[in-house]
Amino acid sequence: MVGRKAIIFHGTGGNPDVVWYRWLAGRLEARGYAVEVPYLPGLNVEPIATFLPTVLAGHHVDENTVLVGHSGGAAFLLAFLEHVEVTVAQAILVAGYCTQPNTSDEPVLQESYDWAAIRSHVRDIVFINSREDPYGCDDRQGRAMFERLGGTQIVRDDGHFGDYDQPYERFELLDRLIP
Structure with missing residues (x-):
């Protein structure tokens, strides 16, 4: 696929250099993806109505784009996907709600x-x-989104998939899910 691109959105209070974000970016870059891991300090701080237009304006997405969001970044992807003007290739919401x-x-x-x-x-x-x-970003939250949107729901017993007290430097499942 020509021009493959991925954008990885960190979670609330996070940044691009925590948990598995840079690791996944490196794995995707090795497969030819152009990868963005933006730092968004306003994520889940600023109201979505004012935050969303700024982020949408700052990122170009197309039919070859893969979006990955973790926690607050996954919740953000719902609004992002609602308001983009194209159909992206894939979105993966990790610990979303x-x-x-x-x-x-x-x-x-x-x-x-x-x-x-x-x-x-x-x-x-x-x-x-x-x-x-x-x-509380648990399997019930995943099920609520899955029931409204279809797709694939994966349920694990793995905490928050990375947090200040849960080191999670690699996320092999994500690497396997993205073609």
């Missing part, structure tokens, strides 16, 4: 989603959640 997962403020969430628009803007969508996610 579409409703309030815990008692924390979640400005990354929209009040409602146009699920048909999201579905029409991605050819292959995958949800990876853990039954034992400490923040």
Whole structure:
């Protein structure tokens, strides 16, 4: 595939240099992908209505783009996919959620989603959640998105797939899921 591209969105309070983000970027670059791992300090801090247009304007996506989001970055992908104007190749939401997962403020969430628009803007969508996610970004959240969007749901018992207290330097499953 010519011009393959991937964008990896970190989670709330994260940055491109934690957990498996750089490792996955390196694996994809070795296979010919152009990879972006943007630093988005406003993610899940700034309201989605003002944050989303800035991020959309800063990234070009097309039919050869793969989007990966972790935690707040995965929740962000729902709004991103709803509002892009093309159909991307693949989106993988790791520890994602579409409703309030815990008692924390979640400005990354929209009040409602146009699920048909999201579905029409991605050819292959995958949800990876853990039954034992400490923040509530669990398999029930994955199931709620899967029931609205289809795709593939993968359920593991693996915490938050990386966090300040859960080193997760490699994520072999992600590497295998992205062609």
